Amino acid sequence: MNPSNKKQAFKILKILEEDYGCEGVPDDEEPLCRVLLEDQNQNQIWKKIPDSYLTAHHLNENDTLCLDLSEF
DSSP: OOTTOOOEEEEEEEEEEOOOTTTOSOTTSOOEEEEEEEOTTOOEEEEEEEHHHHHHTTOOTTOEEEEOTTOO
């Protein structure tokens, strides 16, 4: 395992789809969601995570996500 890999467990508190307005998602971008995460010390942070990542990993609110904060 790479020692610089600092994955932590976070509880997903809220998932909000980004609002791209009338123009929609730009052709060269992937749809993102704003995700409110909480660590075991109850620190909260908002991260933008690709919708496809959340879908592929079947992640929903109240699920646990192991994540290196530098990933997204």
